[in-house]
Amino acid sequence: MENLDQKFNETIKMGLEIVKETEEDRLMTLSVGPQHPGSGHFRFTIKVDGDYVVYCDPDPGYVHRGEEKMCEYRNFIQNIPHLERPVIHDSTNITYSYSLAVEELANIQVPIRGQYIRALASELNRQVYTLYWLGIYGIFLGHSTMFMWPVGDRELFIDLLEALTGARVTHAFNIPGGVRNDMPEGFKDRCLSQVAYFEKRLDEYEDIFYNNPLFRQRTEGVGILTKEDAIKLGVTGSVLRASGIPFDVRKAEPYDIYNEVDFKVQYMKTCDSFARSMVPFLDMRESCQIIRQLLDKMPQSGEVRAKLQPNPKGPVGESYKRVESGRGALGYYIVSDGTPKPYRVKLSVGSFRNILALPHLLIGSKLADMPSIYWSLNYWPVEADR
Amino acid sequence: MSSNQSNTQNGSEQKGKGSESAQTSLLKKTETITPEFESSIVNQLVTRFTDKIVQVVYVRPGRTKILVPPNQIVQVARFLKDNLEFDHAESVSGTDYPKDNQIEVIYHLSSYSDEKLSSHVLALSTRVDRNDARLPTLIDVFKSTEYHERETFEMLGVYFEGHPRNERFLLPEDWADIPPLRKEFRIKGR
Numbered sequence: 001m002e003n004l005d006q007k008f009n010e011t012i013k014m015g016l017e018i019v020k021e022t023e024e025d026r027l028m029t030l031s032v033g034p035q036h037p038g039s040g041h042f043r044f045t046i047k048v049d050g051d052y053v054v055y056c057d058p059d060p061g062y063v064h065r066g067e068e069k070m071c072e073y074r075n076f077i078q079n080i081p082h083l084e085r086p087v088i089h090d091s092t093n094i095t096y097s098y099s100l101a102v103e104e105l106a107n108i109q110v111p112i113r114g115q116y117i118r119a120l121a122s123e124l125n126r127q128v129y130t131l132y133w134l135g136i137y138g139i140f141l142g143h144s145t146m147f148m149w150p151v152g153d154r155e156l157f158i159d160l161l162e163a164l165t166g167a168r169v170t171h172a173f174n175i176p177g178g179v180r181n182d183m184p185e186g187f188k189d190r191c192l193s194q195v196a197y198f199e200k201r202l203d204e205y206e207d208i209f210y211n212n213p214l215f216r217q218r219t220e221g222v223g224i225l226t227k228e229d230a231i232k233l234g235v236t237g238s239v240l241r242a243s244g245i246p247f248d249v250r251k252a253e254p255y256d257i258y259n260e261v262d263f264k265v266q267y268m269k270t271c272d273s274f275a276r277s278m279v280p281f282l283d284m285r286e287s288c289q290i291i292r293q294l295l296d297k298m299p300q301s302g303e304v305r306a307k308l309q310p311n312p313k314g315p316v317g318e319s320y321k322r323v324e325s326g327r328g329a330l331g332y333y334i335v336s337d338g339t340p341k342p343y344r345v346k347l348s349v350g351s352f353r354n355i356l357a358l359p360h361l362l363i364g365s366k367l368a369d370m371p372s373i374y375w376s377l378n379y380w381p382v383e384a385d386r
Numbered sequence: 387m388s389s390n391q392s393n394t395q396n397g398s399e400q401k402g403k404g405s406e407s408a409q410t411s412l413l414k415k416t417e418t419i420t421p422e423f424e425s426s427i428v429n430q431l432v433t434r435f436t437d438k439i440v441q442v443v444y445v446r447p448g449r450t451k452i453l454v455p456p457n458q459i460v461q462v463a464r465f466l467k468d469n470l471e472f473d474h475a476e477s478v479s480g481t482d483y484p485k486d487n488q489i490e491v492i493y494h495l496s497s498y499s500d501e502k503l504s505s506h507v508l509a510l511s512t513r514v515d516r517n518d519a520r521l522p523t524l525i526d527v528f529k530s531t532e533y534h535e536r537e538t539f540e541m542l543g544v545y546f547e548g549h550p551r552n553e554r555f556l557l558p559e560d561w562a563d564i565p566p567l568r569k570e571f572r573i574k575g576r
Contacts, residue, residue, distance in 0.1 A: 061556035066573075068541075069566055073573060231498045234474030234530025245498050253448060253505035320449060320494060320507055322476075333479055333494065348477030348494065356533055385556055
């Protein structure tokens, strides 16, 4: 004891300062991303106290491309291909609401067959996106079969879209006034047989992934986002529907011919990561029904796009239109000053709205739950950055 | 006071022509969403705040836009939330108008808790001076505006008073140019 006191006095004599361990010193700061394979092109800083996350600060912007500024330099039609880039796996939906907004501005009427075809393309593309997301979700929870299967089945939908639009991933298929080209011959039968096959596969997905006890242990009861919090944070899409709010733009504000389609909004009330991973899966099943109905009710012939002026322009005004994309409501706010170029384009995307839930869910949860929470938010970094 | 309640026809209403089934569903649609419903919302706002404060820009099926002065925006937003059930913001955007020397900031508000309002988006807009762009934050009323306001701050240079973090979000931390969505910012080579 004397020795210790002596040492202490000597230290003070040497002018060294003895610092007591503070609360802050116990925390460890971790930077997740942007190169981390588990986050995509997205970085967030977290502080952990032992196993538990006590602080989280999202830092997006690593793939910011200035889409909104670029729109101001190109005319309404030239904007379509680059607007797909924020989310190439869901490229039909991101140009869908853009087309709707421009149509409202310039008062363009879309032929009924064109409306059906673009709704069909939108449903097929939502399947492609959800399968890709499901694959990534699977692999980051260590379930490599769940990466291989959806990515393999996604290829079949990509083939369908290639037959329909001519391109595999970035289609530039929607234009204000309709779609670029009509359906190829024999597409309906091909589509129906693919959907029938896919529905069988969905049952297998459920058996191997959603009924897997390990997967359920890692997701059930993890990252609870209550109904009140979901409303307060303004989340959208599957995150919102997993918190017990049956909101789907296709139902709430039917665009094009969606009021002719009979479908149910899929939602769950358990509010956890499991619900957030299950809702897109249920949506895929519902989407198969929608595809069948669209193919069935579609007029057999007719125009697929309205005739446009060479350089369409609208009167001075603005419009705000939204569609249901793979990640929730996707809205475009377009201001026109009467010239062929938009004066201002604003994308309101689901991913950007859902990041707000990330600190809310991560703080207080275990570090090991981070992948299952992060990927359940259905977050696409490139779309959030725009 | 620009209270022009234009009944601009919804684009999809006109698209329905040519198909009988589309027209019947169009009738169903107009039954549930009537412009009267939208006008009742703005009428409530105007009676509460007088037409000097709340200027109605347009009323269309499913879409309304109002313009309020910056010093009244918090009160109007609180009224929208407490009395009219608008509970979240879908987006916050800004538009630069160098000719008027103003920046318009628009909050697109919608509702999850009221089913009738779910098809409705109300644009709450305000205009601030371009050279001294300051606005009170709406984060205390609508928590969902937090990151949207940060984005508007860096993209248009509108400072939100009371916002905990008026900091860079999407742009690089060392960004040293003017806010990029202002009109005098030009993309190189164009």
